[in-house]
Amino acid sequence: MTTGTLSEALLEFPDNRLLIDLCGEYDRNLTDIETRLGVQILRRGNQLAIFGEPAAQAEAVEVLNALYARLEQGRSVERGDIDREFRMAPEPEEDETQLEMFDGGKVEIKTRKKLIEPRTDAQKAYVRSLFTNELAFGIGPAGTGKTYLAVAVGVNMFINGLVDKIILSRPAVEAGEKLGYLPGDMKDKVDPYMQPLYDALNDFLPGKQLAKMIEEKTVEIAPLAFMRGRTLANAFVVLDEAQNATSMQMKMFLTRLGEGSRMVITGDRTQIDLPRGMPSGLADAERLLTSIPKISFNYFTSKDVVRHPLVAAIIEAYEKDAHTP
Incomplete structure (x- = not known):
């Protein structure tokens, strides 16, 4: 130039x-x-x-x-x-009164290993809702930070004594391929499905502390089916990949919410791996719960993708194809 x-x-x-x-x-x-x-x-x-x-x-x-x-x-x-x-758009001055839970008037999440800051306006609104609502939904494509930010907020609330435990769950549904019978005990069988949740936790907690918390069950990572019959009190609870929960599973999970708990539901409506003809519990929840106060719905688009720039381009290409007659 x-x-x-x-x-x-x-x-x-x-x-x-x-x-x-x-x-x-x-x-x-x-x-x-x-x-x-x-x-x-x-x-x-x-x-x-x-x-x-x-x-x-x-x-x-x-x-x-x-x-x-x-x-x-x-x-x-x-x-x-x-x-x-x-x-990110500049933070309006008049908005500072809404940020009392954040240091210095900034939307940020402190964990044991790093400080997390939202990188888009949608992420910022999502983090706000996680701190202010007992039940929050994060809906959008892969790579937009829905689960990552939810786990970060859970770790923040745990280390600040706002909850007693962190519970992370997802449906054990295979993504379009049959893996057959996996060897080992129950933990060995379900861990491959839960690995993204372990990855997020490892980003926010030192390895030894995380291992101790898992041993003491202050951190639980379990398939959705394991939630039946429980009341989840004083916990920060995340259901990941919720588009793969059936309507019955979603109702079961949502009604686990106990006293002093926060619950976050994340999912991508374009990546449903349920058998053909089986409705997604995420879509049902979205249809039935949007009018209930204190339940927030936050939406992301390809513009909020914070992975490799190619990921956003790939998502946009698929979205364009889906809307082409």
Whole structure:
């Protein structure tokens, strides 16, 4: 890109060490911003010169200042944080009274291993609803953080003493293929279905602590069928892949909610693996419960995908095909 015909904006940063972190290894962070906005960013000592169209230039200035402010607060700047700055709308000032459960007026989730911040406006609204509603639904495509954020909130509530245990469940339904008889005891048979839940927990809790919590049953990971007959009190309960629960299973699970508990139901209506002709319990719950106060429904689209950028493109391609006559 030539700079002769483009305007220049100059940003000065007082701390050179923070500026190095802002630029990233081999200026990777600057390259990401340049690619997204079509600008050119040049470093001159403790200054960054931004060349580009005025609107793109102004957005680059806003993103760079926000990322530098993160560094001044002692936080890191990763690619996910850059992505978040582009996706998230500014927090309205009048909204701060609704954020008393979050430190510093920010929507964030503290766990033992990391600090989790929503990266899209839909994720932010979802996290709010998880903290403020006893029963919340998260519905949308894969990769939008529905389960990940729910587990993070559960860990946060547990370490802050708001619940006594975390219970994670999902239907043991095979995704379009028959795996046959699996060897081992009951735990060995169901663990492959539960692995995504273990993965999320390992992101938020040290390995030894998680193992101890599982041994003491303060963390339970079990198939949906194991929930029958229980009353889940003082617990943070997540039902993942709820589109694969039957209507009877969904009713059974929802009525397990006990005193002092929170329940989160996550699912993707486009990935139902139930036998043909069997209705999804998630669709029934959505139809029957939307008018009940204190039950929240949060929806995600391909624009909220926070995995590899190709995942969003793949989801959009399938959505487009599904709506093509």
